[in-house]
Amino acid sequence: MALVTTQKMFADAYAGGYAIGAFNVNNMEIIQGIVQAAKALNAPLILQVSKGARAYANHTYLVKLVEAAIEVTGLPIALHLDHGPDFATCKSCIDGGFSSVMIDGSHLPYEENVAETKKVVAYAHDHGVVVEGELGQLAGVEDDVNVAAADASYTKPEQVQDFVTRTGVDSLAIAIGTSHGAFKFKPGQNPQLRFDILAEVAQRLPGYPIVLHGASSVPQEFVAQINQYGGAMDDAIGIPEEMLREAAKMAVCKINIDSDLRLAMTAALRKYLAENPGHFDPRQYLTPARSAIQAMVEHKITTVLGCAGKA
Numbered sequence: 046m047a048l049v050t051t052q053k054m055f056a057d058a059y060a061g062g063y064a065i066g067a068f069n070v071n072n073m074e075i076i077q078g079i080v081q082a083a084k085a086l087n088a089p090l091i092l093q094v095s096k097g098a099r100a101y102a103n104h105t106y107l108v109k110l111v112e113a114a115i116e117v118t119g120l121p122i123a124l125h126l127d128h129g130p131d132f133a134t135c136k137s138c139i140d141g142g143f144s145s146v147m148i149d150g151s152h153l154p155y156e157e158n159v160a161e162t163k164k165v166v167a168y169a170h171d172h173g174v175v176v177e178g179e180l181g182q183l184a185g186v187e188d189d190v191n192v193a194a195a196d197a198s199y200t201k202p203e204q205v206q207d208f209v210t211r212t213g214v215d216s217l218a219i220a221i222g223t224s225h226g227a228f229k230f231k232p233g234q235n236p237q238l239r240f241d242i243l244a245e246v247a248q249r250l251p252g253y254p255i256v257l258h259g260a261s262s263v264p265q266e267f268v269a270q271i272n273q274y275g276g277a278m279d280d281a282i283g284i285p286e287e288m289l290r291e292a293a294k295m296a297v298c299k300i301n302i303d304s305d306l307r308l309a310m311t312a313a314l315r316k317y318l319a320e321n322p323g324h325f326d327p328r329q330y331l332t333p334a335r336s337a338i339q340a341m342v343e344h345k346i347t348t349v350l351g352c353a354g355k356a
């Protein structure tokens with residue numbers, strides 16, 4: 046099987062009231078952990094690569110690793126550019142074998158976002174690739190862009206129909222209160238998502254797939270484990286999983302998760318190295334790290350996404 050686009054995945058997810066997990070990948074062990082979980086639960090999968098991941102691991106290495114994952118598992122897997130910053134980066138991923146790209150023009154004035162997204166859509170569709178756009182701005186850190194909570198803004202439902210119609214974009218990321226990174230809320234704050242905005246967007250775009258970024262739930266046991274074994278993480282608070290499950294039953298068809306994988310991997314590594322101070326073989330300490338990623342993804346597939354058995 047070759048890479049697939051997200052078209053059928055999203056149509057099935059919308060109709061079935063579940064979402065597809067889009068997990069960020071940076072190296073072989075992360076890819077293997079995610080893919081082993083999807084295989085064990087027969088789940089469709091999106092593996093996504095940021096600008097930073099391409100700079101770290103090299104585009105070709107990542108594409109070949111994902112091709113290997115498809116060959117080994119036979120799963121429907123889409124390879125997606127996460128937060129494409131401009132047309133050139135999107136074009137490079139389209140030319141370089143990705144099946145899906147995001148053009149993130151959310152920081153641009155509306156008309157510039159429309160123009161840039163439209164340009165990417167024209168090129169992508171000519172090459173059989175699907176495109177995710179974004180309206181509204183999340184708080185948090187992604188690549189080298191740090192958006193302060195005060196500068197974040199919810200998606201305006203009255204813009205979505207115009208944006209989707211004029212750009213031809215295949216899915217739309219919206220801002221309803223999620224944010225990037227592990228520090229989404231302050232201690233004592235009550236995590237809330239704007240389900241009213243999601244419902245209004247869904248009503249204005251019937252049957253259309255919506256994407257949620259910044260959807261890590263930051264399980265406290267991993268933060269505690271990191272701190273127990275020499276880490277020094279501040280209070281980290283994520284999105285409650287039951288809220289994400291609720292969103293997946295609505296129009297949300299793609300849920301982006303990166304920070305939770307980082308936490309699971311770091312917690313496992315710290316524990317292993319602290320308990321085995323004499324070990325220095327990477328295969329020894331990367332084995333529990335990879336297993337921790339697999340366990341995390343299996344948990345997301347069953348508890349948050351609801352896509353087990355849907356491959």
Ligand code: G3H
Nearest residue numbers: 095097098187188225303
């Ligand atoms: O939203 C951003 C993703 O978590 C990717 O993070 O840009 O550090 O690779 P990164």
Ligand code: 13P
Nearest residue numbers: 226258259260261303304
């Ligand atoms: P988290 O930082 O919440 O995992 O979000 C990841 C993301 O949105 C990637 O695009």
Ligand code: ZN
Nearest residue numbers: 187258259301
């Ligand atoms: Zn994101």
